[in-house]
Amino acid sequence: MVGYENINITETDNGSIANNLGDAISTQRHIVASARPFHINKSHQINGQYMKSGIYADAFFYDLSAIFPKGEAFMIKTMAWWRDKMPADQLPDIANFIEQEAGHSREHIAMNKLIQNAGFNLSNSDKNVESVVKRAAALSPRGRLLAVVCLEHMTAIMAAEMIKNPQHVENFSAEFRDFWLWHAVEEVDHKSVVFDAWRYSVRDKSETWQYLTRCSMMLLISISFVINRTRGQLSLLKQHDIGKIKGFFGMMRYGLRKGGLARNILPHWKLFFHRGFHPSQINDRHLLEKGEKLIAASLQTKSFNKAKPKNRAKKPVKIFAAKAA
Ligand SMILES: [Fe+2]
Numbered sequence: 001m002v003g004y005e006n007i008n009i010t011e012t013d014n015g016s017i018a019n020n021l022g023d024a025i026s027t028q029r030h031i032v033a034s035a036r037p038f039h040i041n042k043s044h045q046i047n048g049q050y051m052k053s054g055i056y057a058d059a060f061f062y063d064l065s066a067i068f069p070k071g072e073a074f075m076i077k078t079m080a081w082w083r084d085k086m087p088a089d090q091l092p093d094i095a096n097f098i099e100q101e102a103g104h105s106r107e108h109i110a111m112n113k114l115i116q117n118a119g120f121n122l123s124n125s126d127k128n129v130e131s132v133v134k135r136a137a138a139l140s141p142r143g144r145l146l147a148v149v150c151l152e153h154m155t156a157i158m159a160a161e162m163i164k165n166p167q168h169v170e171n172f173s174a175e176f177r178d179f180w181l182w183h184a185v186e187e188v189d190h191k192s193v194v195f196d197a198w199r200y201s202v203r204d205k206s207e208t209w210q211y212l213t214r215c216s217m218m219l220l221i222s223i224s225f226v227i228n229r230t231r232g233q234l235s236l237l238k239q240h241d242i243g244k245i246k247g248f249f250g251m252m253r254y255g256l257r258k259g260g261l262a263r264n265i266l267p268h269w270k271l272f273f274h275r276g277f278h279p280s281q282i283n284d285r286h287l288l289e290k291g292e293k294l295i296a297a298s299l300q301t302k303s304f305n306k307a308k309p310k311n312r313a314k315k316p317v318k319i320f321a322a323k324a325a
């Protein structure tokens with residue numbers, strides 16, 4: 001039987017994945033930081049119709065933003081249900097997970113208003129995620145927790161990719177780019193919390209049962225995600241006179257081209273299907289510091305730019321008062 005302690009997955013300098021079965025992993029536990037304060041500027045306007053990367057990048061990120069408020073609310077509710085059934089040593093991380101996700105949900109609501117102001121109607125994506133969440137809510141408590149495990153893995157690998165290759169978001173305005181990087185940092189930070197909770201919730205089940213159930217749910221969630229997010233993006237593209245066929249191939253090109261976000265995360269997505277997988281085995285803690293530094297540098301530039309006009313904001317946005325452990 002393969003245990004969770006004897007598989008170590010590391011990323012090499014050239015970006016390839018090394019799966020060192022049999023190696024011992026670090027026993028040092030990562031402690032999730034408390035939520036990092038971030039508030040998007042609600043009067044921010046998106047300049048121009050599209051970001052420089054093009055309409056397909058817009059469609060991808062705007063559709064994603066549209067689904068976060070309800071998606072994250074589902075994650076919070078699920079975790080909150082389990083909270084008082086978890087062992088004491090997991091409680092601080094669970095509290096920070098909930099706090100971080102609540103902040104993301106709050107800021108995505110604000111961001112979605114800015115996106116809608118720029119001429120993208122997000123109602124189809126919103127309705128779509130509402131019906132998906134409704135179906136997921138009908139699962140058993142363990143099933144809901146496992147669905148969140150899978151969503152968290154997908155979110156964490158996208159987040160890590162955004163920080164590793166910030167060109168995915170660098171053509172957004174600085175406001176939007178910082179926003180995505182902030183969300184990404186916290187997703188990498190808390191990526192193991194729900195997995196650990198689920199492992200505890202199914203401790204009475206065999207490793208084989210856990211493995212098969214986990215893989216089945218990931219397949220289901222991934223297929224549903226691809227279908228629904230394709231629909232969501234096509235709806236946004238249609239609003240800008242791009243039909244289904246052209247839109248579909250454009251999306252594929254955008255995501256799966258060399259260096260594309262979807263293409264780059266595939267190897268990490270597959271790691272979930274290792275029998276002994278645990279999120280902490282993907283060593284990407286260094287990305288927390290990188291992401292925080294990128295945002296801090298951007299905020300400094302923004303404060304410098306803001307210093308010129310007389311009616312500048314009285315208080316610059318404070319961020320990262322709390323430092324990841
Ligand atoms: Fe989040």
Ligand SMILES: [Fe+2]
Binds near residue numbers: 101155186
């Ligand atoms: Fe998350």
